[in-house]
Amino acid sequence: MNTASENITVTIQDDFDIKKISESGQCFRMTEQEDGWYRVIARDDVLLIRKCDDPNRYEVSCSPQDWDGHWHDYFDLDRSYSEIREACEGKSDFVDASIAFGKGLRVLNQDPWEMLITFIISQRKSMPAIATAVENISRMFGTHLSDGMHAFPTPEQLASASESQLREASLGYRAPYVLDAARRVASGYVDLEALAKLDDDELQEALMSFVGVGPKVANCVSLFGYGRSSSVPIDVWIARAIDEECNGTNPFDQFGEDAGIIQQYVFFYMTRSK
DNA sequence: GCGCAGGTAATCT
């Protein structure tokens, strides 16, 4: 699967449960392999990662430079989730239960373009269906990396697709949305990197100018692609949590810059606990 | 066969 001599081991002291992260609905290119390995594809990189027997130690298939320069940030390792959990405890019994259940979750720092397209595709799809569609367009239009793996397609690569090809990739009625977004970005009409300079409200407005992007998808892109930790995407599960578990009162507002991270624990609790 | 799912846009009051 991978050459052991290329691997290094790294220490992660803070919360880190790769299984929970992979099931948390924020990333769709992280898959469990054999023997406890997880494979992550992000930008043009493939990472294999596995827990060692030693506590807090992980074996990873990259150089120290790639770990420090890319994956460390991808896994948001400069942020202390244990401190966030402690700071947010005691305000809501339901949130407390969610935090306890989801200990080990982190919010990944992912590519804005990939998040934009992925969450346009996500509407009215289950998590496995989203993953299938993302793999389809990566295989059909993305750059080949190795062993049949493909990078997520660039704006230019997706802009060269036809609507019927995107429908073949199981995008359905979202195909024209994705094509339109790809053309806007590839042409330079929208500069996704420049959006990083906007404040939260301006970013939300800019993202919602894409056809097929409403408030929920915009908040997902904002949270997962632009690191806006106060963004709270409200989907049916979060709406259900507010309605049925919090007596209709939104519990997220009180967590300020950590609201989006708390949302992640609640979403995981709603979708993964019995 | 048929209803429904991790939203959005268009089209109504």
Add this chain to the structure above:
DNA sequence: AGATTACCTGCG
């Protein structure tokens, strides 16, 4: 402003 409905596709 708020409510209703169609939309692809996969799954029970």
